[in-house]
Amino acid sequence: MITAGIDIGSTTIKVAILDQDRVLASLVAPAGGLPAETARSIFRQALDQTGVAESGLAAIATTGYGRRLVDFGDLVMTEIKACAAGVRHCLPADTIRTIIDVGGQDTKVIALTPEGDIEEFSMNDKCAAGTGRFLEMLAAKLGLAYEEFVSAAVGSLQTVLQMNATCAVFAESEVVGLLARGEPKGDIAAAAHHAIASRIASMVRRVAYPEQACFVGGGARNQALVKTVEEHLNASVRIPDTPQTVVAIGAAVCAQRKLQNRGTTTGTEI
């Protein structure tokens, strides 16, 4: 059975095509200003890559903040549900009790039961502080490309500089103040990562289990963030091979599961 999962996030769109347990394709592209159209074209690209025709798909599941923006899906679910299913699929051998998902506009912590079901979850409030977008904004304020910003932070993780960074707007003026004081950019970049990581660690302690955590989403590709999160959690985190497409894979898994459950029941199943 072949299914597709499309995760329409605020910053990027992810598509995964799944044949039973095997990921046939997984793609990431910037969302741009027309997410519904971008989703359609990335989905087409993914199909082209696999050589599967759209009519060969058993189901298409959409998730993410734009989950209802597209009109060609068969099944809609939240990214929280898809993420839990995706992690179980991508890290089958590990006992994961905590998922940290740092995306473009949200940071989520999901606590899982030993069976891998959702036990509790927590999300950042409406401010973008502590999200991927926030880090991009600070990089721009420092006049650095995002990759330069991350490697500058990696090189200065021992800094004693402190940032508060509880509000995206105030953090910007905090950076201006630090630059004016002549603080090195690497230290500022590292301090920003520490501030976010410390808050993520608090979120984990509030709802979940620090020892058995995995890290997904675009944020998991940021080495400085991974290192600082591990430091503040005082534990190492597992990272799947494709941390950004875990949610899209999870959506495709949920679609499979739904079809399989339907197959085993008759008639009145809803």
Place this chain on the structure above:
Amino acid sequence: MNDTSQFDARFKLPPVRTDNPGVQRRARVIEHQAAQSLARIARRPPDIAWFESTLNTLPAGPADLPWVGYFCNLVPPELIEAFGARAVRLDCGNAALVQTGEEVLSGEICPLAKSSFARFLDPSGPLASCRALILPASCDAKRKLAEVLSDYVPTFILNLPTEQDAGRYLDSAARELERAAAFLAGVLGVRLSRRSLRAAIETSRQRAARIRELDTLRTAEPGSLSARDAFLILQASFTGIPPAEWNRRVDAVLAWMRAFVPARERLRPRLVLTGAPIIWPNFKVLNLIEECGADIVGDTLCTGMQAGWDPVQVDEPGLRALWRALAARYTFAAPCPCFVSQGRRINRILELTSERHAHGVVHYGLRLCPLFDMESYRLNRILRQRGIPFLNLRTDYSLEDTEQLRVRLEAFLETVEGN
């Protein structure tokens, strides 16, 4: 004014008035948008427009009836009605008015206090014609708001016990109500009679009976009336309209609900809603819950069905017994977290969840209200211990976080339904 005044006349300030036409316009837009959201409800009572317009434009009643404003579900409206006055509950849910409130008060107080206060700042507003105010000494915001408002209108602060222990404090709570009555008698120049207080209590008992029936019908068959319309109908009774007219209109709604025959079995998740007051037009959380496909089958909100559920129980005919009956109902049965002993509130939530076969509990925390926020600590853990799914939605009056809240709620419902 009179010897019951609780405020030092030497430090009285001239009342501030502001007239911000931009905010007033936005306030009307917000009411309109709230009405549009409700207009999408599939099945609504025929007379719902009357309840809605009653909330939007406080109806002008007979000119000879003085208006007395009150806050919270801790002040008995019967006390006001017994003086032949119209009791108008002034708690406000309009997001636009928060800004007007901030023009005078600090930004760091709850949106409810700010927007409610803003209704006094508008010189042309209907509330500028309130003859007196009664505020309970419930949360910090209400206590201090009473002090500020005492510059505008003669105001009485109703003292409350910290513990809801009727055995210890019922007498003193009843005496506080007598004191409030003496205050009103002084301001309005009217004497209170036992007969008029009894009559007001009797009318309110009729109101409670209707709210109970409405809630019972909804619990049995949530498709018979949306929770949003139920809140709308209830809150229309806070606006000072003659209680008899509200009763008559609700009778028609009840008949319409009784006649409802569902086409199919209802499969939506059933939720108990608890937490901070949800007041028109801030129906954001109610909208989200119903739009996400869940039913609210019980609440403990001081602006919801809980606000009107308990009838005043009169055992003896004397005036003192009437005050005690009102105190028992309004102080000791109140669901407000301004009282310690959270156990009573947790118990009520557990009872509702079990009696009404709810699948989970949603707690609405109002930003800048520490009382509800801190209570969610114990509530969350107790419910989880008992295997009852729990979601805390913490937000304020603004609409900008609607989509984030929707994700939380949908994800919660996915786990509740076991999908």
